[in-house]
Amino acid sequence: MSALVEFDGVSKRYADGTRALDELKLSMPRAQFCVVLGPSGAGKSTLLRMLNGLTRPDEGDIRFDGVTLTTARLRQQRSRIGSIHQHYGLVGRLSVLDNVLCGLLPRMGLLRSMTGAFSDEQRRRACRALADAGLDENQLYRRADELSGGQQQRVGIARALMCDPQLILADEPVASLDPRISRDILGLLRNTVHEQGVAVLCTLHQVELALEFADRIVGLRLGRVVFDGVPSEFDAAAHASLYSALDPHVRTDPANADARAPLLREWAHA
Numbered sequence: 001m002s003a004l005v006e007f008d009g010v011s012k013r014y015a016d017g018t019r020a021l022d023e024l025k026l027s028m029p030r031a032q033f034c035v036v037l038g039p040s041g042a043g044k045s046t047l048l049r050m051l052n053g054l055t056r057p058d059e060g061d062i063r064f065d066g067v068t069l070t071t072a073r074l075r076q077q078r079s080r081i082g083s084i085h086q087h088y089g090l091v092g093r094l095s096v097l098d099n100v101l102c103g104l105l106p107r108m109g110l111l112r113s114m115t116g117a118f119s120d121e122q123r124r125r126a127c128r129a130l131a132d133a134g135l136d137e138n139q140l141y142r143r144a145d146e147l148s149g150g151q152q153q154r155v156g157i158a159r160a161l162m163c164d165p166q167l168i169l170a171d172e173p174v175a176s177l178d179p180r181i182s183r184d185i186l187g188l189l190r191n192t193v194h195e196q197g198v199a200v201l202c203t204l205h206q207v208e209l210a211l212e213f214a215d216r217i218v219g220l221r222l223g224r225v226v227f228d229g230v231p232s233e234f235d236a237a238a239h240a241s242l243y244s245a246l247d248p249h250v251r252t253d254p255a256n257a258d259a260r261a262p263l264l265r266e267w268a269h270a
């Protein structure tokens with residue numbers, strides 16, 4: 001079976017000359033929780049933005065499910081690629097249920113999406129997606145902007161799953177959440193990968209969370225892959241290849257009681 005996502009020699013230079021991706025090669029299978037680490041400016045967001053069409057490559061080929069992504073195809077693929085965001089991206093004045101139903105819009109015709117005519121079955125599905133994301137029915141009709149950050153991210157995940165995506169892009173999904181809620185959200189994403197077979201491509205700044213939750217870590221620096229392996233292979237040398245001349249944005253959690261924490265603390269304070 002072909003890879004789900006392939007970047008083949010992809011480069012991106014922004015108008016001001018910044019080279020964000022440099023002949024990047026990366027292949028991602030189905031049903032994998034892949035975390036992209038790297039210092040600020042490494043190209044992580046640019047990589048994800050290429051897959052939802054917000055940025056186009058200057059050179060190279062991006063294939064999704066074996067087919068090259070062109071601008072025209074991106075529109076067709078949109079319903080197969082869900083996204084969740086650091087600031088959740090919900091419509092604050094809409095109810096939780098309506099926000100989740102919005103996840104169906106890429107698959108609906110323009111007229112139906114404009115009239116907002118959702119069937120009973122679609123509403124039932126949205127309720128199931130919310131329950132799977134850990135929200136109970138008392139939350140259904142609350143305004144989205146009344147929820148806590150962690151609850152809002154659960155709504156974001158339920159919304160992303162409404163189209164049965166093959167891939168979810170998660171750009172710093174826990175950057176606005178405290179460590180305990182971050183772990184809940186990453187655990188939910190990991191279960192989604194392993195129970196529903198959805199691939200998740202996720203950027204993080206917290207190395208310790210990548211080590212705890214990822215199936216695979218891809219390390220980016222200056223738009224190139226400098227590490228690609230399972231968390232147990234992410235050793236001090238791999239860390240240094242990403243973060244030497246330590247970047248102030250690298251965050252580790254000194255409170256983490258994980259066995260790797262002493263080493264991480266050493267790196268963080270080097």
Ligand SMILES: Nc1ncnc2c1ncn2[C@@H]1O[C@H](COP(=O)(O)OP(=O)(O)OP(=O)(O)O)[C@@H](O)[C@H]1O
Pocket residue numbers: 014015016018019020038039040041042043044045046047
């Ligand atoms: N629209 C843009 N115009 C010019 N340069 C840009 C633009 N977007 C990103 N860049 C630059 O491209 C490089 C990669 O940016 P990108 O946002 O992909 O990095 P990142 O790894 O996601 O960083 P961070 O962790 O800080 O979000 C950076 O040098 C950034 O300043």
